[in-house]
Amino acid sequence: MKKTAYLLIIMMLMISLLSGCKSNSLIQLNVKEGDSYKVTQQIEQNISIKLGQQGINMSGNTTIVYIYNIIDVAEDGITTINVKYDSLIEKQNAVGATLDFDSTKDMDNSTPQNLALKSIIGKEFSFKISREGKILNIDGVNEILEAIVSNIKDIDENQKGVLTHFLNQTVGNDAIKDSLNQSMDIYPGKEVKVGDSWTKETVLNAAVPMKINSAMTLKEIKDDLVTIDVNSELSANDIIKSLQTVGINMNYNGTGKETKTLKVSKSNGFLQSGDIIQTLSGTGDVTMQGKGISIPMDIESKTNYTSQKLN
Numbered sequence: 001m002k003k004t005a006y007l008l009i010i011m012m013l014m015i016s017l018l019s020g021c022k023s024n025s026l027i028q029l030n031v032k033e034g035d036s037y038k039v040t041q042q043i044e045q046n047i048s049i050k051l052g053q054q055g056i057n058m059s060g061n062t063t064i065v066y067i068y069n070i071i072d073v074a075e076d077g078i079t080t081i082n083v084k085y086d087s088l089i090e091k092q093n094a095v096g097a098t099l100d101f102d103s104t105k106d107m108d109n110s111t112p113q114n115l116a117l118k119s120i121i122g123k124e125f126s127f128k129i130s131r132e133g134k135i136l137n138i139d140g141v142n143e144i145l146e147a148i149v150s151n152i153k154d155i156d157e158n159q160k161g162v163l164t165h166f167l168n169q170t171v172g173n174d175a176i177k178d179s180l181n182q183s184m185d186i187y188p189g190k191e192v193k194v195g196d197s198w199t200k201e202t203v204l205n206a207a208v209p210m211k212i213n214s215a216m217t218l219k220e221i222k223d224d225l226v227t228i229d230v231n232s233e234l235s236a237n238d239i240i241k242s243l244q245t246v247g248i249n250m251n252y253n254g255t256g257k258e259t260k261t262l263k264v265s266k267s268n269g270f271l272q273s274g275d276i277i278q279t280l281s282g283t284g285d286v287t288m289q290g291k292g293i294s295i296p297m298d299i300e301s302k303t304n305y306t307s308q309k310l311n
Contacts, residue, residue, distance in 0.1 A: 026191045027218075027226055028131045029184075029269040031079060036310040037068040037270065038086070045301040049284075051293075058094040063087075067310075077131035084124045085144075090117060112153040119151045120144065127177070131269075133185040138177040142168050178204045182212060183305075186228060186262060187269065192218050209252060210234050210280075224267050230260035234280060254282015254297075274305040 040063065047058040065086040072080040092099040101107060101117045108114055125140030145167045149160050181202055188198040195218065202212040214232040221227075234256035258278040264271055280299040285292065 025193070025218075025221060025226070025266060027264060027266065027269060028187050028189075029077070029079060029129060029133060030131065031070050031073065031268050031270055033070055033073045034311070035070040035268075038308045038310055039066045039068055040064070040306045040308075041066070042304045043301060044303075045299070047297065047299050049295050049297040051295060056095055058092070060090070060092040062091075063089040068307075071126070078136065079129050079131075080126060081129065082124055082126045085120050085122065088117060088120055112151065115151040115153065116148050119147045123147065125176075127180060129180075129184060131187075132189050133181075133187045135177050135180045135184065138173050138180070141173045141176045145172060175204070178202070183274075184271070186216060186230070186264070186271075188216070188218075194218055194221060210236065210256075212258070214258075221266065224265055225272065226264045226266050228260075228262045228264060230258070230262065232258040232260075234258060234278075236282065249287040251285040252282060253285065254280055256280035256282075256299075270307060270309075271305060272307055274303075276303040276305075277301075278303075 043060070043062040043064075045060050045062075049056050049058075065088075067084045067086050069082045069084070070079060071082050088101065088103045090099060090101040099113050101114055103118060103121045107118070123140075123144045125138065125144060127138040128136040130136060146164055149164045149167065152160065152163070155163070182204065185200055185202065188196070190198075192198070197215055197217045200214045200216065202214070204210045204212065212232050212234050214230050217229045219227040219229045236253050236255075256279050258276065260274060260276045262271060262274045278299075278301045280297075282297065284295040284297055286295060
């Protein structure tokens with residue numbers, strides 16, 4: 001049972017591991033090569049699932065600090081950004097098992113949990129993004145996940161293979177690309193004024209494959225800060241509803257809502273702060289060795305982003 005609880009914690013962590021002026025403004029990414037930013041992401045998440053007659057509640061609080069280094073800005077505006085994991089504070093609770101990790105403090109590195117999480121710190125990945133906020137490619141995330149799994153000592157090699165496959169599929173390069181698109185593909189692609197709205201559609205092929213339809217409104221421009229309100233409807237991804245790992249097939253069916261208040265720098269388009277509230281409700285249909293089970297689940301999360309220019 002403890003192994004199951006621990007795997008649930010790791011998976012939850014990864015699922016967990018963005019005065020009005022009436023003149024028109026063109027809001028787009030316009031950072032400079034050599035710029036560096038400290039980005040802090042705080043996530044509070046609660047997951048409730050039901051296995052038969054048993055209800056299981058999982059909760060977690062995560063604080064991740066990243067260092068974003070602008071490596072290159074091409075003539076066409078395509079920007080290469082290197083991301084380093086600077087610190088991690090993680091508190092998780094699932095089925096009576098707990099995880100309490102803080103990379104900023106001296107920790108007991110003899111535990112497999114702490115070893116796995118400590119292996120994240122200092123790791124880096126990179127991505128390319130257009131001026132309009134489209135993530136073009138991403139590299140290095142899968143290697144980070146493999147390093148995490150290799151440091152889990154209390155599961156055998158077969159279990160490590162299953163977990164690596166699952167994590168690569170749910171929070172690997174492609175999944176993180178989708179997630180970054182959701183948080184950074186916010187620009188209107190045209191000049192807008194206060195009160196104007198535009199729409200975006202994002203497809204996530206991650207732990208919970210979703211289709212997100214968002215309505216964005218330019219609420220305010222004050223000095224160099226642009227405030228954007230976002231209201232989103234979430235539904236199951238009709239194209240890729242199924243996640244497959246070794247011997248297990250998972251389908252998610254559900255809906256949800258998400259609200260965001262984002263503050264973006266008018267001069268360089270970089271996200272300065274953001275508050276996000278998301279709720280999901282549905283079922284996870286799991287098939288294993290020819291047997292199926294439907295698992296009701298509810299997910300609630302609150303996320304806060306802040307960024308600070310370092311140079």
